[in-house]
Amino acid sequence: MGALDVKLTATDLQEIQARFAQMEVVGDRYAPDMMALVNHA
Amino acid sequence: MNFMPKCQLGSNGPFVSALGLGCMGMSFAYGPADEAESLRVLRRYLELGGNFLDTAEIYGPYTNEELLGRFLREVSRDSVIIATKFGFRFSPDGIRGVDSSPENVRRACDASLKRLGIATIDLFYQHRVDPKVPIEDTVGAMAGLVSAGKVRALGLSEAGPETLRRAAKIHPIAALQSEYSLWSRDVETNGVLATCRELGITFVPYSPLGRGFLTGVIQKLEDLDARDWRRTNPRFGEKALPANLRLAHAVKSSPARKARPPHNWPSPGFLPRAMTSSPSLARSECAISRRTWAHLT
Numbered sequence: 001m002g003a004l005d006v007k008l009t010a011t012d013l014q015e016i017q018a019r020f021a022q023m024e025v026v027g028d029r030y031a032p033d034m035m036a037l038v039n040h041a
Numbered sequence: 042m043n044f045m046p047k048c049q050l051g052s053n054g055p056f057v058s059a060l061g062l063g064c065m066g067m068s069f070a071y072g073p074a075d076e077a078e079s080l081r082v083l084r085r086y087l088e089l090g091g092n093f094l095d096t097a098e099i100y101g102p103y104t105n106e107e108l109l110g111r112f113l114r115e116v117s118r119d120s121v122i123i124a125t126k127f128g129f130r131f132s133p134d135g136i137r138g139v140d141s142s143p144e145n146v147r148r149a150c151d152a153s154l155k156r157l158g159i160a161t162i163d164l165f166y167q168h169r170v171d172p173k174v175p176i177e178d179t180v181g182a183m184a185g186l187v188s189a190g191k192v193r194a195l196g197l198s199e200a201g202p203e204t205l206r207r208a209a210k211i212h213p214i215a216a217l218q219s220e221y222s223l224w225s226r227d228v229e230t231n232g233v234l235a236t237c238r239e240l241g242i243t244f245v246p247y248s249p250l251g252r253g254f255l256t257g258v259i260q261k262l263e264d265l266d267a268r269d270w271r272r273t274n275p276r277f278g279e280k281a282l283p284a285n286l287r288l289a290h291a292v293k294s295s296p297a298r299k300a301r302p303p304h305n306w307p308s309p310g311f312l313p314r315a316m317t318s319s320p321s322l323a324r325s326e327c328a329i330s331r332r333t334w335a336h337l338t
Binding site: 004008009011012015016019020023025026027028029030031037038039040041 | 045046059060139169170199200201202203204220223224225231273274275276277278280281284285287288291295296
């Protein structure tokens with residue numbers, strides 16, 4: 001619950017954004033049968 | 042009772058605590074259930090100021106709602122906001138596919154009310170959009186449940202922008218629940234978050250810690266129970282999991298991580314800034330489910 005107290009500055013967010021932008025996530029978030037249930041329309 | 046910030050679901054929905062408690066993992070998908078521990082977690086969550094409990098008919102199926110039903114007998118009804126979901130058909134053999142027909146909407150609502158032991162569901166979500174049933178028909182049936190006093194507010198889950206627009210023309214949609222975390226950011230670019238903002242729909246992200254992976258507690262497949270559903274998830278696959286560990290390492294060394302001691306760091310420091318509402322904090326989202334909660338209790 002202490003996480004509610006975490007405050008991120010604009011610099012923190014930029015750092016996180018930059019760090020993750022360099023990394024590719026491997027794999028879809030669901031297997032195909034479950035991914036088919038995600039609505040894109 | 043501790044204080045936890047509250048936010049309203051939609052423009053007329055109930056006020057919920059900034060951290061919700063996703064209860065799926067207590068009965069479904071993430072390994073063996075432990076009812077005594079789950080009840081302890083639920084009690085402690087309320088003591089800490091939380092009030093937003095998330096379940097679904099499909100979790101079990103049925104057993105997660107039944108667990109919450111037993112818990113709800115211990116607490117006053119107005120101390121909790123109950124969200125549940127419908128949208129599947131079942132047979133004795135298991136799940137038989139999506140079904141958001143008006144008949145199934147009404148059947149599921151009555152069955153959930155009975156299992157939960159309550160008179161009104163605070164937030165009733167369609168769990169997945171049914172391509173065979175126009176969303177207008179589904180939301181029309183859901184709106185009928187509001188008129189009948191069986192449901193307070195309506196939500197959708199994993200719905201796209203156009204579906205949201207069509208649904209909102211039938212009845213106000215208070216919430217959309219979809220996956221959102223540092224490794225699932227589709228909603229930032231596919232129009233979902235923008236549409237929620239435009240229509241005044243509260244976005245409730247699920248799996249904000251990537252099903253527990255971003256905590257770093259899962260280092261290899263063997264760290265998951267043999268029956269854990271995540272073993273079948275592509276991101277936890279034999280080759281994907283080691284490759285994705287870079288992401289968990291990046292989280293560990295991030296600014297928010299530095300801001301709190303590890304056991305006290307469940308998630309919201311990492312909730313993307315575009316979020317418009319509270320996260321659903323699934324038990325096993327937190328490396329803490331068994332450890333930090335033990336600290337808390």
